[in-house]
Structure formats: C-alpha cells, structure tokens
Amino acid sequence: MLTGGPGTGKSSVLRALTTLLDNEGVEHGAIESEQLAWGTPWLPDERVHEQLAAICRLQRAYGRRLFLVAATTESEAHLRRLLAAVAAERSLVACLRAPGDVAAARVLAREPERWAGRDALAAHARELADAIPRLPGIDLVLDTDDRDEEEVAAELREAVAARGLFDARLDLTGSDVGATRRGRRHPRQ
Helix, strand or coil: CEECCCCCCHHHHHHHHHHHHHHCCCCCEEEEHHHHCCCCCCCCHHHHHHHHHHHHHHHHHCCCCCEEEEECCCCHHHHHHHHHHHCCCCCCCEEEECCHHHHHHHHHHHCCCCCCCHHHHHHHHHHHHHHHHHCCCCCEEEECCCCCHHHHHHHHHHHHHHCCCCCCCCCCCCCCHHHHHHCCCCCCC
C-alpha cells in the first residue's frame, strides 16, 4: 500500500515502481484506488473498497499475488479498511511525505486552473502533509521533496523486497527481464 496526501508523488512513484518491477520480471498488479471513485458524484469509500476487493479477487484468480495500491488514507480506520479490501496475507504500508507547501504547489501545478476544486485540494494537501505520515499502521515513511520518483521507487522496491513480498533474488542489473521473458515491452516504454 502506497499512501500519502495529494501532491506527495503517489502516482509518479507508483509508475516508477511498476517500471522497476516489470523490468525485473516481477509479476504484479498496480491500482490507484482513487480511479475507482472518480466521477460525479465521487463515490464513497465503501464503494471504492468493494470494487478494490473485487478487482484483487479477480486478479488473484488470474495468478497475480503482488498488488501495489496507491491511496490517500486520511485515517487509521480508512487504512485498515483498504488493507482488508486488498486481503493480502502480508503487506507493507509506505507513506510518501512532502512539506505542506510543496504538496500544495504540486497540486496547483498539475490540476487545471479551470477545475473548481483545485484550490480546495491544494489546501487539503497542506493539511494532510503532516497528518498522514503519523497514522498508526504506516510501516515506512519516504520523503519525496527534492527527490525524483525513480530514487524513491528504488528505495520502496528495496523495502518491499526486504519484507519478503517478492523474490528478491531476481535480476537487479537493470536489464529488461520482463520484456525478454514475455517478448513484449511495457506500454510506457
């Protein structure tokens, strides 16, 4: 589970981490839980958790065992419910952290000026910047200020391997093991 407030780098780090794991041939599923709520009205957490549980159940039936889930968890209860929806035997909850002003500036830079919720989300990012990293249930806090997503993803990848969530004996030379093994490249490449 990858958590943190808006503007802390969850999406960027998730993309960088999935690229690392794909290049190493580590089978995984990656889900941004907020995509399951997106729309008008924004779906409540209970509906998101229901969908997330169904997706993980289906993907397990397809053979996937490692799930990378990005979510903005604003309370310990929310974090526990998300972990329950994923229903993993073992987990690592990593929180990305950036100073409130940095997170707010990132939100303002990425969200379109025409969006009515832009300023409110930036203000909320400031509030959550200190709160989320202090939640009970967070295993690891990674600072993203003045770091690129590849550096943060590499540190997160090492923490996931240290937790034993995938076979850390895989080729770590940076060669494209996944593309060679499957005869194709990831769509982002």
